Amino acid sequence: MTSVDDIKNIIVSIQNRREQWRLSTRQKNLLTWKNYISGPIADNHQPPVPGDVWVFGLDINGLSCYLKFQDRPSGVVIWISLHEAEYPLYFPYR
Template identity: 40%
Template sequence: MINQEAIESVINRIKRKKYTWKMSQRVENLNTLSKLKLTQQEVFNYIFDVLTWTDYISGPEMDRHYPPIPGEVWIFGLEINHVNTYLKFQDRTDGIIFWISIHEARFPLHYYFSEQDI
């Protein structure tokens, strides 16, 4: 069962590896950066400064690629510049934190620890 301590541990682990953060160059991610009027580094800095355990949605999950890329996949949500933003990253076994998704949420986000979904 997932709990606050476990999620805080994940967040602390990825923050210690901020220098390894990379973002997928998917069109959806790039369009969201443009909409937010922020650079990738500015979004990374915002995530680093603001992300907390209450932003957790789900995980850990296994990678769904074939063949799978080793490492746990986690999903969080944040409001960035008044835009509900879906965050999905993989903590890869090679030490890289790979942000698969940083884009405007397509559906309401259901926060695991919140009674109010956004």
């Protein structure tokens, strides 16, 4: 079994290399307008963080997943949530 220290180290290593992250172009991983759920939504932090929040849904290996990110004016994209959907997702363009 992988040690907790090894797990912590890979998390730090991945976070430190975020400038090098790339999205896979595999067809099953592509996000399209049909995956749209809602947005743009204003940030709800106090004080608000500038940037629109968007929500999408994606089927990953038969699992319904919820994706939420913020598109900041600086060009940075912040992934807020990526997890199994906790409720049925409504896709207005499907």
